[in-house]
Amino acid sequence: MVGQPVVAAGSPLGLSATITAGVVSALNRYVDVGQGEEPAALINAVQTDAAVNPGNSGGPLADCAGRQVGVNSAGAQTPDGGGGSIGLNFAIPIDFAVSVADQLIKNGRAEHPVLGVLSVTVTDEMARSTGLPRGAYVEQVLPGLGAARGGLRAGDVITQVGDVAVTSTDQLLVAVQAHRPGDTVQVGFQRAGAPQRAGVTVATPG
Template sequence: MTEEQDQGKTQKDIQGKKPKKNRPIGRIIATALLAGLLGGGVAVGAGYIYTQTTDFIGKSTGALSDGKTTIKAPTISGKSNATKVYNNLKGAVVSVINQQATSSSSTIYGDSSKKSSSSTSSFSTLQTASEGSGVIYKDADGYAYIVTNYHVISGAKRIQVVLYGGTKVVAKKVGSDAMTDLAVLRISGSDVKTVAQFGNSNQIKTGQTVLAIGSPLGTDYASSVTEGIISASKRLVSNTSESGKTNYGDSIAIQTDAAINPGNSGGPLVNTSGQVIGINSQKLTETDEGESVEGMGFAIPSNTVVSIINKLIKYGKVVRPALGVEVVDLSEVSSDVVKKTLKLPSKVKTGIVIAGFSSDKSPAKKAGIKKYDVIVAVNGEKVSNLADMRDIIYKLKVGDTVKITYYRASTEKTVKVKMTETLKQ
């Protein structure tokens, strides 16, 4: 879901708007290799990057470990139902208020429009710019930690959290990541009585019942719950910022028909055992053709959430490896361009085309890769599209050396590239 806020300008190694199919390569604007924000026109909100399970312990519960303790929610006794699940978790779900500065002017006469500017002074006040949701997932050392969406708190000068029951407190941002649309907040743990437990999103099944809890349309409707099913456990979605200025490639999200509305951003998607399996982040409202859409919401999978929030607490940001290239799926390029410009052999049907570089210091450029080269494999793993490339790269670390297999016209080549850190957001 979106609040009215633009996610803000970010710098990444790969930027641009995803091109339509069969456009001449000279007109193609580079598509992002890195996954990130969902939205842009028809979609509301932001989304997810990749899945890791290394931050989970135990096959039965998939409970989150912070390295010291295992976070557990109260056990639900007997047969699970929506009421029991909700009553167990309602205390862990909060409203998140984004307050931003608003400049005003006044005079000693109280009406600046009627007096000269010489008697006018300017001042700033904080006003609510948007509202969203969040979920408390950790209570340790006197602090409670909340996960929410990046777009919920983007641009905030002050962040307020409204606990279940109405207590309002000021939150500190621990860290945020625009690319996964996730952020971690910290508040005093003195008034917190319930924390949520994360489930393993790799174990979810299409058709299973889920609940969405949050504050649709803001605090007036705080602690609302809706019920639905998982419509698709893994849905590939396009990640374009709401401003349309930045595209980060495709990524996987959980699709649900549980009602998700503006204000539900950052709230939990919960299974019938009371575990958080996703963080609600967007809703599809209409197609590119203008057709209205109902019951298509998306959530960031919990495995991704856990991996990212652990990094945000430790580092305050997420450090990712990068090749420093601007790319587009070969499938997006017209057959005429493939034949005349790329001059690929007929057997090459998939891959990603180098459309440019992030800078002259790009690791890939320094290694000898050129514009219009087509990458078909990384470290021996086949690369058919941007999603494949992203999944392979994000399993690696900054400083790792990768073997890139690519075609330059009809000739297959290989080169080793040492990856650097992505540009700061």
Template sequence: MTENNDKGIPEYFFPKVGEGSTPPPAAPAAEQVIPETFVGPARVQADKQSKALPLVAVAVAAALVGGIAGAGAAVFFTGQNSTTASSSAVQGITINDTDEVNAITAVAAKASPSVVTISVTGDAGAGTGSGVILNEEGYVLTNNHVVTLDGASNTADITVQDNEGNIYPATIVGTDPTVDMAVLKIKGTGPFIPIEWADSSKLNVGDLTIALGAPLGLAGTVTTGIVSALNRSIQVASSAAPDSSGSDSDNSGESENPFNFDFGQGQTPSQGQSQSAAISIPVIQTDAAINPGNSGGALLDSKGRLIGINVAIASAGGGEAGSIGVGFALPSNLAKRVSTELIENQKASHGLLGAQVSDAAAKDGSTAVGAYIEEVVDGGAAQKGGIKAGDIVTQFNGVRITDANDLTAQVRTAPGGSDATVVINRGGKTQTLKVQLGTLN
């Protein structure tokens, strides 16, 4: 422990500051890549649903360029050279009194050089989001809906701003709409400071969480909370996702799941844009404040390690999206696998069970929860693994399954072609089956 540290904070969090000295400068700026994909309107009206149920809103990255939401977002670059933004919104983590540094401050200071602000500009509008640096080569992980502005355009200029205000152009390496992730490559030289990964499978409900990103374009914003729930599954409609209707799917398309995109101070789909395609994603739920612009940013643990990529927030419906204490992040283990595959292959694989499913609890006379197998595809993974119509899936790879959405999200989390352990209820009896998954096209 360092001198004057009576809070039990690990000393590796503290900057090495000499007696009477001022805090050290922020770590070297990290450069990052920004994708060339779709660009959406800068601002749109939330889609109003008839149900009086909560809506899950992607923490959309588009903030209006020019207003407070876009402070520091309007930047320019020339060729491969970086420039420094002069906006007052450009700042790292400020530490005025090193004798009073707490764990939250220490975590933020440690991770700040690895978290960037992403600006996307296109014909339809402009917006900002967040991202994390993956390695020293300048690869950056963010959400697919950030770099595409939810699929509003197929061309965009992308820049990345580091914690010191340096601006770099970036290009898209690969996108994965199935789990709403994308990888960018920064055009420039480092040094780039990569984020440190944590094992999301070891999280507990109640663990400390720190969200770091650029809500409403305000770079370097830190909020904190706890892990509110694990193995949560949400389903969101996205025009940036491929439409899988009519194809072999693990969801019958009849789910009553109320979750959907609810665009607030970020951009929304342009007029006439469809939101028919839906994706089911597994998430960590947290009460750390997450707002539009936090999308793609870091959810950290008490040691400053990445436990998730912030992706969505819940809204009470009606007005503009904003934090109500229910936020969601894609688990780091999924993010690590998908980002690695995107860098290596420009695409990532996802499992396919080969079954049509519904919610078991919705069946007449049902006394169990799980994913009810309506039918299996001939020659598909489910059939080959011994799963039959009428079975109720209650666990998938050790994760409890409560409905069809849970099963779809967990199947998509697994790599295509991987082996899975599936626990079913058949006629009141529990069976454990080994299934080799197919690969989602």
């Protein structure tokens, strides 16, 4: 819950058994943590202002009752890379972490759902110039996956997944990752100016 007090535990900079305190600042964040040419992102991340520095990663983010709510993973830094924690820190939600761990133990691999589209964000500028709604503009529908089977086409603008509004590709990823492979979700989209909906079964790629 946003505003909930939390503590982050770990060994920042080699200082073992360190605790920092803060609150849950936001939920369901998409955070790009890739370096160089290696893409990587946190999906559905918990944002907190409890300090997370190198050495905190993998440690627990817990509430005041000692219940773990996340796994510390990343912290934003100033553009020059200095200054330590600036109060923008992120953790993997515990439910997601447990789900992945259970799959790895049971199957040796973890499966993550995809909709089956390649999309770009309809920015404010693009919306003004084209009349499109804010959302995820579908550039390509991948054959054989849920979006294709549900009837989505290139040129559609996805604006909702289930009950979650979508105004960017990042939000689309977050909304899809809230489901499990095999779930069927209602996808709202606009086609040629008309709002439409379709049931789409999310699946694993490949």
